[in-house]
Amino acid sequence: MSTRTDPDEALAVLAADTSTLTQLLRAIETLEQQPQERTVRVGVSASATVDLLGVYLRRHGLLAxxxxxxxxxxxxxPIGDVERFRAAGVRHVxxxxxxxxxxxxxxxxxPNLEPGAVDVLEESLRSRYRLAFEAAREMDSVFVGxxxxxxxxxxxxxxxxxATVLHRFDAxxxxxxAGFSNTRVxxxxxxxSTVGRRAAFDHRFHLRSRAPYTGAFLDELARRITAGARGFGAHFHKVLVLDCDNTLWGGVVGEDSPTGVGLSPHDHPGSVYWRVQHQIAALRHEGVLLALCTKNNPDDVDEVLDRHPDMVLRAEDFVATRINWDDKPANLRALATELGVGLDSMVFLDDxxxxxxxxxxxxxxVTTVQVPRTLSEYPRVVHRVAELFLAGGTTTDSRDKTEQYRRRAQAQQLQARSVDQETYLASLQLTVELRRDLPGDAARVSELSQKSNQFNLTTRRYSTAEVERLVASPEHAVYSLVVGDTFGSAGLTGAAVLRYDGDRAYVEAFFLSCRVIGRGVETSVWPQIVVDAIERGCHELHADFVPSAKNTQVADFYDRLGLHVATEADDGSRSYRIDAHDFHTPPPAWIEMSSLG
Amino acid sequence: MDEQQLSDVMATVLRVPAEEIGPGSSMDTVPGWDSLRHLTLVLALEEEFGIQIPDEEAGSITSYPLIKLVLSELVEARA
Incomplete structure (x- = not known):
């Protein structure tokens, strides 16, 4: 064989079970620098931190x-994410x-919750995901865990x-x-179970960073998703082409005679082949086309197919056969022509x-799979072959079933469509308590200023002592936000620091925990902050956006709030201002506001 | 402990050239080093050095010198 180039080596690293995360990252980077035949965008929306899932999706995508x-x-x-994914050209979610x-x-x-709370939660879950699925209707595929x-x-x-509640929510x-034909669970x-519970979770990061999963779990999940998306559109397998000797049965028919091949369900190793034949027969029932391609005397093979008492697959199970002494690539080409399918839709299994x-x-x-030398592994290998055909779903029968589901669900959706995002938010019964200059909040405000990166307009970090000083200072105000909803309080999840100078109020900092973004909380507090400033004799509100590596999502926050750009610097920093009396952005109707301090 | 290996792992995970990794590298100075990437870094270090970083330290080793310190201790303890 020719010497391996870098991309070949990188692919081998991706394929190996033993590669470390660091090796995988390097190999992925090498391959991604090569021109790709096909590139797709995949959006990942989760209610846990699953950053590594992206690495493994890239791994299995490249392998396909x-x-x-x-x-x-x-x-x-999920709902907001799908909207953003659509705008970003995502095809798979x-x-x-x-x-x-x-x-x-x-x-x-x-175990300590009221049964009513579980009902509310289930209803909220249903409506949220229904809306997300609905929004993702045009996607090529949607996978929901x-x-x-x-x-x-x-x-x-x-x-x-x-277990009871899990079962119910899962259902x-x-x-x-089930109402969405592009959506798969x-x-x-x-x-x-496959990875093992102890190997699937990392409790350190679960409790600290809400990242419960290990690489092992996310790798296997990514592998399955990639298979389910047919390599993100890389392949669509239709035909399984089978060798005979030591593939469909044990031994060589030309030597062991048609009755002497190993295929008994009760004796090893014949039982392994018998089991595998059942796995393959099941594929046929799912609509997979079977073909034979074997170097044998046709009479020998026909006799096994017709007469062997333990054969599961019979002649009528195969749509085409090539039983001759020609080379296999030539035979595969001929089969493809005869069946009118592309070679890339064929899987070839041979020992x-x-x-x-x-x-x-x-x-x-052609996807080529070799019967493993260790025979006990063979059923598992055929299981993987089955995944190539079936993980993507939708053979003729199942497509009909999908259609039935879709019609039934459409009727349900007509009733449910009135649940839009705003109604959903209203059902959450969001509350925002805006507190002002509470010394007891200083430590938490300081902590939040250190931790918030994404929703942070100036990325100013404050020590507790600093916040305490600002709370006490008459020229400053420290606002803190306590957000709650029907499920309870999310605690102190945001803060704004104001400085007053004559008739001007300056927003020195505004930051929120990412837990509460996207529900209108970010705009809800401003009418009160502006009213407070006016009461202090201020006529103008000034605010800055200072870009950081992580806060691009708030680059236009003050624009959305209705402020006007006053100056803009080369590094992307912007100063905004507005006459306090011109500020008219109302708080969202679905949030109940209160104030303290 | 192999410092070159440490730099290589950090460079790969944080996506910067290996020569830019050194005693001055920290969460504040390396742009790609955010809290998400930090989890990946801890997992990659554990795998490459064959150690388990305790919960208390996993979240706080946010600079090159701190990582070096904790890794050296763990690698030594293992040996």
Whole structure:
């Protein structure tokens, strides 16, 4: 073989199970610098921190031949995220609602909740995700993670209240998803089972940064999503082409005779082939086309197909056969022509490393799979082959089923469509308490100023002592925001620092925790702040936007608030002003405001 | 502890040239080093150095000197 170039080596790193995260990152970067045949944008919206999922989606996308650009969403904002994804040209969306995050420490809290609270939560979940699915209607594919639990039930039988609610919410999510033909549920509980619960979660980062998942979990999740999206449009497999000897049965029919091949369901190793034949027959029932391509005497193979008592697959199961001594690439070409399908829609399964390599080299567009040397691995390998065909869903039968679901769900949606974003927000019963100069808030305001990056207009960091000084100073005001909704209080989640100088009020800082962005909280506090300034004798409000590496999402915040740009610097910093009496941006109708201090 | 390896891992995860990583590197000076990237960095360091960084330290090792200090201790303790 020719010497490997960098991209080949990088692909080998991506394919290897043993590659470390650092090696993967390097390999991904190498490959992404190459021109890509196909690039797609994938939006990831989650209610947990899943930054690494992007790395693994890029890994599996590249392995399938697709460059993947990740568009990350905000925290727990599926509806807003999908809107932004649409504007950003995203074609595939991943939505990951996190069960333990539905309310803070939901699994621990659940046994202590009133049943009514669970009902409200389910209704909110349904309407939020229905709206997100609705908004994502035009996407090529939408993957929504089902719910899984973080801990184990204490109850020996596994039927505790968490299991009951999880089951119920999971059913609700699946029911909402069923109404959208482009939307698929990804069974995350099965990902946890596959990876192992202990290996799936990192409790350090779960509790500290709401990043509950390990790389192992996110890697397996990304692998499944990529398979489900058919490599993000890289392939659409239709035909499974099978060798015979040591692939459909154990042994060589030309040597062992048609009755002597290993295929008994009760004896090893025949039982492995018998099992595999059932797996392949199941594929046929799902609409996958089967073909034979084998170097044998046709009479021998026909006799096994017709007479062997333990054959699961029979002659009528194959749509085409090439039983001859020609080379396999030539036979595969002939099969493709006969069936009128592209070579790239074929999967070729053979036990011979020689044949597999010949096909890989001459027909790289065919997906070639070799029967593993360790026979016990064979059913698992065929399971992966099945994924190539079925993970993407929609064979003829299932497409009909999808259509039925879609019609039924459309009727339901006509009733439900009145639930728009504003009604949803109203149902949250949002409250904002605007506090002013409370010394007890200083520590939290300081902490928030250190931590807030995305929604932070000037990125000024304050120490607790500084905030205490500003609280006491008559020339300053420190506003803090306490946000609550029907599910409880989110606590002190934002602050504004004002400086008064003669008839001018300057906004020195304004920052919010990303937990509360996107619900109108950010604009709700300004009418009161302006009224306070007027009462102090100020006529003008001045505010600055100072760009940082992380706060681009608020670059136009003051524009949206109705302020006017006064000056703009080369680095993108902008000063705004407005006559206090001209400020007319009302607080959102769905927020109940109160003030303190 | 292999400092070159440390620089390489940090450079790869934080997406800056390896020669730019040094004692002056911290969350405040490296633009790509935000709280999300920090999680990835901790996981990558644990994997490359074969160690487990305790909860108390995972969140606070936000500069090159701090990482070096904690890693050296853990690598030594393992040996």
């Amino acid at each position: 031949g697709t460059g993947v650009e990740i568009v990350p969403g905000n925290f727990d904002d 991943v939505l990951l609602p996190f069960f333990d995050g539905l309310l803070p420490s939901f699994e621990a809290q659940l 089902s719910f899984h639990r973080l801990g184990s039930p204490v109850d020996l039988g596994g039927r505790d209240v968490v 609700a999510l699946r029911e909402e998803a 990804v069974d995350t509980q099965d990902v946890v 011979s490393p020689f044949e597999c390599e010949a096909v890989r080299q001459q027909l790289p567009m």
